[in-house]
Amino acid sequence: MNRINQKLQEDKKLLSIYFTAGYPNINDTVSIIQDLEKNGVDMIEIGLPFSDPLADGPTIQASSTQALKNGMTTEVLFGQLKGIRQSVDIPLIIMGYFNPIFQYGVETFCKKCQEIGIDGLIIPDLPVDVYHEKYQAIFENYGLINVFLITPQTSDERIRYIDSISNGFIYMVSSASTTGAKVGFGDQQTQYFERIGNMNLNNPQIVGFGISNNQTFTQATQYAKGAIIGSAFVKYVTNEGVGSIKKFITGIKN
Amino acid sequence: MNYNVNEKGYYGEFGGAYIPEMLYPNVEELRQNYLKVMADPSFQKEFDQLLKDYVGRPSPLYFAKRLSEKYNTKIYLKREDLNHTGAHKINNTIGQILMAKRLGKHRIIAETGAGQHGVATATVCALMGLECIVYMGEIDIKRQAPNVARMKMLGATVVPALSGSRTLKDATNEAIRDWINNPVDTHYIIGSAIGPHPYPDMVTKFQSVISEEIKWQLKEHEGRENPDYVVACIGGGSNAAGTYYHYLHEDDVNIIAVEAAGLGVDSGESAATSVLGKEGIIHGCKTLLMQTNDGQITEPYSISAGLDYPGVGPMHAHLCKTGRAEFMAITDDEAMKSGLELCKLEGIIPAIESSHALAIFEQKTFKPDDVVVVSLSGRGDKDLNTYINYFNL
Numbered sequence: 001m002n003r004i005n006q007k008l009q010e011d012k013k014l015l016s017i018y019f020t021a022g023y024p025n026i027n028d029t030v031s032i033i034q035d036l037e038k039n040g041v042d043m044i045e046i047g048l049p050f051s052d053p054l055a056d057g058p059t060i061q062a063s064s065t066q067a068l069k070n071g072m073t074t075e076v077l078f079g080q081l082k083g084i085r086q087s088v089d090i091p092l093i094i095m096g097y098f099n100p101i102f103q104y105g106v107e108t109f110c111k112k113c114q115e116i117g118i119d120g121l122i123i124p125d126l127p128v129d130v131y132h133e134k135y136q137a138i139f140e141n142y143g144l145i146n147v148f149l150i151t152p153q154t155s156d157e158r159i160r161y162i163d164s165i166s167n168g169f170i171y172m173v174s175s176a177s178t179t180g181a182k183v184g185f186g187d188q189q190t191q192y193f194e195r196i197g198n199m200n201l202n203n204p205q206i207v208g209f210g211i212s213n214n215q216t217f218t219q220a221t222q223y224a225k226g227a228i229i230g231s232a233f234v235k236y237v238t239n240e241g242v243g244s245i246k247k248f249i250t251g252i253k254n
Numbered sequence: 255m256n257y258n259v260n261e262k263g264y265y266g267e268f269g270g271a272y273i274p275e276m277l278y279p280n281v282e283e284l285r286q287n288y289l290k291v292m293a294d295p296s297f298q299k300e301f302d303q304l305l306k307d308y309v310g311r312p313s314p315l316y317f318a319k320r321l322s323e324k325y326n327t328k329i330y331l332k333r334e335d336l337n338h339t340g341a342h343k344i345n346n347t348i349g350q351i352l353m354a355k356r357l358g359k360h361r362i363i364a365e366t367g368a369g370q371h372g373v374a375t376a377t378v379c380a381l382m383g384l385e386c387i388v389y390m391g392e393i394d395i396k397r398q399a400p401n402v403a404r405m406k407m408l409g410a411t412v413v414p415a416l417s418g419s420r421t422l423k424d425a426t427n428e429a430i431r432d433w434i435n436n437p438v439d440t441h442y443i444i445g446s447a448i449g450p451h452p453y454p455d456m457v458t459k460f461q462s463v464i465s466e467e468i469k470w471q472l473k474e475h476e477g478r479e480n481p482d483y484v485v486a487c488i489g490g491g492s493n494a495a496g497t498y499y500h501y502l503h504e505d506d507v508n509i510i511a512v513e514a515a516g517l518g519v520d521s522g523e524s525a526a527t528s529v530l531g532k533e534g535i536i537h538g539c540k541t542l543l544m545q546t547n548d549g550q551i552t553e554p555y556s557i558s559a560g561l562d563y564p565g566v567g568p569m570h571a572h573l574c575k576t577g578r579a580e581f582m583a584i585t586d587d588e589a590m591k592s593g594l595e596l597c598k599l600e601g602i603i604p605a606i607e608s609s610h611a612l613a614i615f616e617q618k619t620f621k622p623d624d625v626v627v628v629s630l631s632g633r634g635d636k637d638l639n640t641y642i643n644y645f646n647l
Contacts, residue, residue, distance in 0.1 A: 051418065051550040052536070054430050055274040061417050073548040098272060099535040103549030124274040125535065149275040153437050158278075176276055176437040 003091040003119045004145050004168045007042055008204050014226030015217065015252060016043040016206060017233050018095060020063035021080070022072025023049070028242050029080045035242070037090050039249040045122060045228065048077060048096030055124045057180035059231040063238070074104050078112050085117035093147065095122040106135055110142040120145035120168055132165055147171050149208075152192045156199065163201040172196060172205040172224060180231025182210050185219050193223035217252050257502040257569070257578060263451025266575060268542075268568035271450035272535045276434040280442075281538075283357065285452045291356050292349075292459060304348050305463060308381070309338045311345075313464075315471035315627070320599040321612075327620035330475070331602070331630045332468055334493060341605065341632030342461060342493040343374035347443055349460030351378040354441035361385045361440040365429040367394055367422030367489075368559030368636060369401025370605075371445030376410035386410040389428040391421035394559065401636060419553050422563055426537050446490025447567035450538030454495075454567050461496025468627055469500055476625055483620070485510040486629040487610040489525070489561040491570045493631035498579070508580065510618075511570060512611045514556035515583035525554035526583040527566045528574045536564065541571040557586035557640060558606040560632070584613040590644050592616065593634065605632030606640060 007014065017036050021029045029046070036044055049064035049072050056064070077094075084092070094113065101109050101123065113121070121144055126135070128148060139146050145168035150159050153176055162170065174189050175182055185193075189210070196205055204225035211220050212232035220227040229252065236248045263269050263285070271281055291297055305311040314333045322329045334342035347364075354362060362384050366372030372388040379386035388405055392414040395402055405412050418424040426444075433442045447454045447461070469479040484501055486494035488511045501507040516524035524530060531542035536551060543565035544552045556562045566574070573579035584592075593609030596602050604612065608631045620626055634641065641647060 051552075052423065052427055054427055054537075055276060055434060057431070058417070065418065068550060075548070097535075099545065099551070100549030102534060103532070103545065103547065125272045125538075127270070127272060128275075130270065130272070151276050151279075151437075153279040154275065155279075173276065177435045178276075178431045181435055 002143060002145055002168070004043070007091050008169060008225060013221035014042040014206065016045060016226055016228040017041050018045040018047055018228060018230035019233060019237065020047040020049055020060060020067050021077050022067035022070045023063040023234070024066065024237060024242065026070040026072060027080070029077065030084060032242060032245070033084065033088055033092070035245045036249070037088050039246045040253060041090065041249060042226065043091045043093065045093045045095040045230070048074060048094055048100060050097040050100055053097060055178055057178040057231060059180045059235050063234045074100055074109070078116065081116045091119045092117065093120040093122055094118055098123050098126045107138050110138055110144055113144055114142040118144065120147055122147045122171060124149060128162060128165070136165065149173050151176055152188065159196070159199065159201070163203055166203045168203065169225065170201065170203045170205045171228070172207045174207055174210040174220065177209060179209060183212050184216055185210060190223070197223050214252055214254060255576060255578070257573060259451065259455040259569070265569045265572035268540050268571040269451055269454060270540050271538060272540060273450045273538045274434065276437065277430070280433060280437055281450050287357060288353065288452050288456050291353055297352060297356065301349055301352055305345065309344050309348065310336065311463065312467045312471070313337055315468060315475065317475060318600050321596065324599065325615040325620065326622050328623065328625045330472065330481070330625065330627045332464060332497065332627060334464065334629060334631050335602070335604065335608070335633035339374050339377050340635060341370045341374070342464065342496065343371045343445060344377065345463055345496065346445065346457050346460045346492060347371070347374040347378045350441070350443040351382050351384070354384070354443070355382060357441060359439055359441035361436065362443055363387045363389070363429050363432050363440055364443045364445060365389045365422065365425040366445065367391070367425065367562060369394070369398040369405065370560060370632060370636065372410070372412070373401055373404045373408070375443050375445070376405040376408035379410065380408045387432065388412050389415050389425040389432065391415045391419070391425045393420045394422065394425070398559065398636070422559070423551065430537065446492045447495040447569060448490040448537055448539060448541070448565060454539065454569055457492050458495040458499055458569060461492050462499035464493070464496035464629065465498065465500035468497070472625070472627065480504050480507050481625040481627045483508045483510055483624065483626040485512065485611050485614060485626060487512045487561060487607045487631060488566055488570055489563045489607065490565065491567040493629050495567060495569055497629040502578070509573065509578060510614060511573065511579045511581045512614055513581060513583050514558055514561035514610055515585045516555040516557070518585055519583050523555040525556040525561050525563065527564065528581040529583060531565065539568050541565050541568040542574065558589065558610065560605070560607040561610065582614055582617060584610040588613040588616060593641070594645065602630070603634035604630055605634050606637045607631055
């Protein structure tokens, strides 16, 4: 069974952390992953940096730009991740925009992911219908779970469709925004979380966007299986360095 | 061969809507409505009326006698430079502002490079009394101060794009991000024949008035609707799309697309996407774009801000791949020389973008009785500083 599915079966709320590969320094990738697991993170999204990250706010834009300047490429990332399964057990997901994956070759990319032990992909600008028609069979062939996003504006009908072609979890974007744009949740978000909760979807939901601390993590996971922290973590690493990851994670969990 | 968009939003293998889910409701709303709205007689009437009374259409099709004599062929100029705001851009912004109103949007966003599309958007927003926010790269804001002032006078808010290379590509990213953050009340007026479906098709149809007019105007001049060649410069490709549109399926009409070679196609400072680009995804569509082997989008270069874009619209990518259009590349120097030549021979100061299209007569020989229609997409007022610096005027 895929590590993501296994993890989703655990009787706990899941904390997933996003970081940009190659940031702050090119060789931080593996030590960040190991540190996150050691400190009790349940799942990791490894950001493959892109020159034009349309869905991201300033924090992740800046980390992506810096990572590319540091020399991060798809090939370099795969090189760094080789052997990662000797030291890390939690699910690893690569999150990246479609063009670098398309240039690498979708099938080659998926094959490489399988070899390394990557469990899933999040590709925000790969449309659901294109995935379904052209790539779903390839992803499945290499044991990869593709994770789709939904937002407060996504219609029930479309959510049902996305649920039907998902086989891991649904990434529930908390509000219509780019990453890191808003912090915290209001009534609108809780209503939306409740609405989705009441749809009894096949796939559990994990909330992303707007989660930065213990309070927002607790709020989000009241309605969902887990929550993802991205910009807040990247910002923390920018300010505090990679040496104090423990402090950040402890702060979220308690 | 079909050169128009298919029902799934593709031109051959190019096009589509490669957008994050956050944009899906907005783009889908537009996709479901745009053809219906455009076909509505009341929309048509309002669009045509504004093009006539406000933009000043039809724009003349002018037989350039002295230029024709010099190159020993028959050259006609489609005078989009005479439109209100000085370029073809306004054809599209008029259409899209009417579309936005019919979709109930009251906040308008746009991207701009040189500022021509920004000015054309600010203009129609003033006309309709709608809020207007224009994203413009920080570097372009410094380079194009007069257009920034124009937009402000017209009531628009100009927001500097501070990310990436701080030029057109990044201004487009910022506009898309704004749209993600404002999913209900906002319409994004994309300025070129790019972006997720249905934008390339919608922009092309609004610009197609150019070739619609060429047909009857040429009939008056030459007794035939079809020239032997239609020629236009291409950045994203909106003036080109409009110039070609009614000729795409006329086999006797040759199509020439002129890209900016910058300092030379192989110089590393170029915007000749058809030569340097590969298939990929930019700003929501699959098309040809300039990128690294690793799929990172690279920075183009051209002396002309309007051609300084790392991709081409998906329709043009298809025209290139199928061989329907002949692509030519013109350097900064060649374009500047041809721009000055048009001033001296015809008394017309062209935009540097349009000067690229004019420069093909130095590279390619036409027959004396060939009829060649060149889209003069814009006037050169905005480029005076560049002309002054280049020629030490």
